[in-house]
Amino acid sequence: MDTLILEPSLYTVKAVLIMDNDGERLYAKYYDDTYPTVKEQKAFEKNIFNKTHRTDSEIALLEGLTVVYKSNIDLYFYVIGSSHENELMLMSVLNCLFDSLSQMLRKNVEKRALLENMEGLFLAVDEIVDGGVILESDPQQVVHRVALREASKPAVLKSSASPSLISFQGDDVPLTEQTVTQVLQSAKEQIKWSLLR
Secondary structure (H helix, E strand, C coil): CCCCCCCCCCECCCEEEEEECCCCEEEEEECCCCCCCHHHHHHHHHHHHHHHCCCCCCEEEECCEEEEEEEECCEEEEEEEECCCCHHHHHHHHHHHHHHHHHHCCCCCCHHHHHHCHHHHHHHHHHHEECCEECCCCHHHHHHHHHHHHHCCCHHHHCCCCCCCCCCCHHHCCHHHCCHHHHHHHHHHHHHHHHHC
16 A cells, blocks of 8 residues: 655646637646647647536546636636646636736636737736746735736836726826835936926
8 A cells, every 4th residue: 555645846837828719829838848849738738628618617637637727708717737736726826817817807808808918917927826836826916916017117118008908007006105116217207208308
């Protein structure tokens, strides 16, 4: 009766995927080399989609991996971990990602809105998972951190953002809630514009 005892690890997430209702990849981030080539990744994604897009369950075991997933309108969200991984941990990552995007997209979580706001998605995933390690599971904190990153971007980039994403410009944030960096950036922009006139 040899039982396999695994060393605990912080590296719980192997991949985060978002696909449309045709099974096409919209976003994919792999944190290890289980599927090192794009061809292998696409085959894995097609297999996952074929097994999950017609079911109402939330968890699947495929190819020796634990897959938790959620669908909404025309999107499928997947978080993948090893077969020994705690499904509740993976589900907390999935729920955090979905709830964060829901807040950022003003509850309009669908393909068109997501494609218009991919930068927000990238930032949110980076705040939730880094290198397979879960960093955050509170959607409020994720949205707040994405807002801080958005506010610290130069004004030229802010103007190109889609109106459906929450406006996080430093001018919209009261002075008492801005960081020192945001205040300095705002002051630099005001000086620059006053000199250019």
